[in-house]
Amino acid sequence: MTTEAAPSRFAGELRRWRGLRHWSQLDLAIAADTTQRYLSFLERGRSRPGREMVVRLAESLGLTLRERNALLLSAGYAPAFDESSLDAPQLEPVRAALRSVLDGHLPYPAVIVSRLGALIDANAAFGLFTEGCAPELCRPPLNVRRLALHPEGMARRVLNLPEWGRHVTEAMRSRLRISPDPQAEELLAELEGYLPRSEPGPGYLGFAVPLRLRREGGELCLITTLTTFATATDISLAELHLEAFLPADEATAKYLRDRQTPAG
Numbered sequence: 302m303t304t305e306a307a308p309s310r311f312a313g314e315l316r317r318w319r320g321l322r323h324w325s326q327l328d329l330a331i332a333a334d335t336t337q338r339y340l341s342f343l344e345r346g347r348s349r350p351g352r353e354m355v356v357r358l359a360e361s362l363g364l365t366l367r368e369r370n371a372l373l374l375s376a377g378y379a380p381a382f383d384e385s386s387l388d389a390p391q392l393e394p395v396r397a398a399l400r401s402v403l404d405g406h407l408p409y410p411a412v413i414v415s416r417l418g419a420l421i422d423a424n425a426a427f428g429l430f431t432e433g434c435a436p437e438l439c440r441p442p443l444n445v446r447r448l449a450l451h452p453e454g455m456a457r458r459v460l461n462l463p464e465w466g467r468h469v470t471e472a473m474r475s476r477l478r479i480s481p482d483p484q485a486e487e488l489l490a491e492l493e494g495y496l497p498r499s500e501p502g503p504g505y506l507g508f509a510v511p512l513r514l515r516r517e518g519g520e521l522c523l524i525t526t527l528t529t530f531a532t533a534t535d536i537s538l539a540e541l542h543l544e545a546f547l548p549a550d551e552a553t554a555k556y557l558r559d560r561q562t563p564a565g
Contacts, residue, residue, distance in 0.1 A: 311355070311376040312346040318362050318372070319344075321479065332361035352378045365480055366536045384536035387421060395538060396422075406545050408561030410523075416540040417484055418446035426561065429514075429521075430455055445544070446473070446488065450495045460513040460520060466496040468510040511549045521556060522549040 319329050326344070330337040334357065342348040350358070355376045359369040370380035385392055403411050403424040410426040420443040431439050435453035448454045450466050459465055473489050514521040528543040548554035 308343075308346040308349045308376075311350065311372070312344050314372055314375045315358065316344050318364065318368075321481070322362060329358070329361060333357045350376055352376075356381065363479070366534070366539045368480065370536070382534060382536050382539075385538075387537050392535070392538070399541075399543070402543065408557045409546055409548065411543065411545040412445055414445050414542050414544060416482075416542075417488060418444045420445050421541060426557065429557075429560070433458060444488075446492055450492045452495055455514070456495065458515040460515055461510070463497050464510050465512055466492075470496065512546070516556070519552070519556070521553045523547065523553060524549050 319326070322329075324332075326340045327337045330340045333340075333354075335354070339348065343350055343354075352373070355373055355378060356369070359372045364372060366382040367384075370382055373380055387396070399413055399422060403413065403422060406426075407424055408426055410424065410429055412423040412427055413421040415421060420441075430448065434448060434455060435451075438448050438451055438454045446469065449459075449469060450456050450462075456462055456466070470489060470493050473485065473492075477485055477489065512521075512523040512525065514523065523546045526545045526547065528545070530538050530541055533539040533541075548557060
């Protein structure tokens with residue numbers, strides 16, 4: 302990339318990200334501890350930012366590590382963050398720690414997924430969700446979002462599919478508003494095509510939607526917790542999500558405990 306091309310490309314990216322945040326130049330200038338005049342020069346390609354300024358702007362805009370690398374590249378600088386393969390030897394301590402977290406959550410289901418919902422790891426209770434699902438949905442690469450909403454997947458057992466499915470897709474849409482991603486947008490369109498058309502009723506509670514799952518002889522009610530690895534400096538780790546399910550009532554808790562330790 303030529304030094305002349307870098308300011309122009311960076312200028313466009315900076316304007317795009319600021320627009321996505323609905324910030325004025327003054328808003329971003331204050332957040333990044335610079336002046337509106339200098340920011341205006343950057344956005345018009347009249348000034349080339351230093352590496353430190355690019356990092357400061359990316360941080361102020363709340364960009365992901367992947368997005369920060371891309372902004373650095375647009376300004377003509379090398380990426381700041383590595384992207385290791387998840388099976389790389391240097392990540393073994395992290396993998397072991399995550400496995401301990403998964404196993405420690407038993408008898409309740411927990412999974413670790415990628416930014417697009419690909420299953421990275423799961424504990425033994427995850428089998429609760431694959432029961433009765435089409436085999437092709439359960440083969441690697443298993444996508445947890447697709448498994449959840451596909452008509453041949455969990456969806457056939459989800460008693461509140463319109464509400465819970467909307468909860469899943471709206472969470473994805475919310476992330477896309479601040480971090481556009483063509484692959485995620487394609488997956489979202491696919492998932493929304495699986496859901497029945499419905500309008501939220503007066504009792505709709507937004508993100509506070511438990512998963513009501515049909516089981517033989519009854520119903521399970523689960524709530525979800527989501528953990529991200531915000532302080533990771535490796536892109537692969539930073540994009541992982543730990544999704545842990547908890548029982549919303551004692552009947553569900555007892556069923557999962559009994560399922561984990563069947564009577565001998």
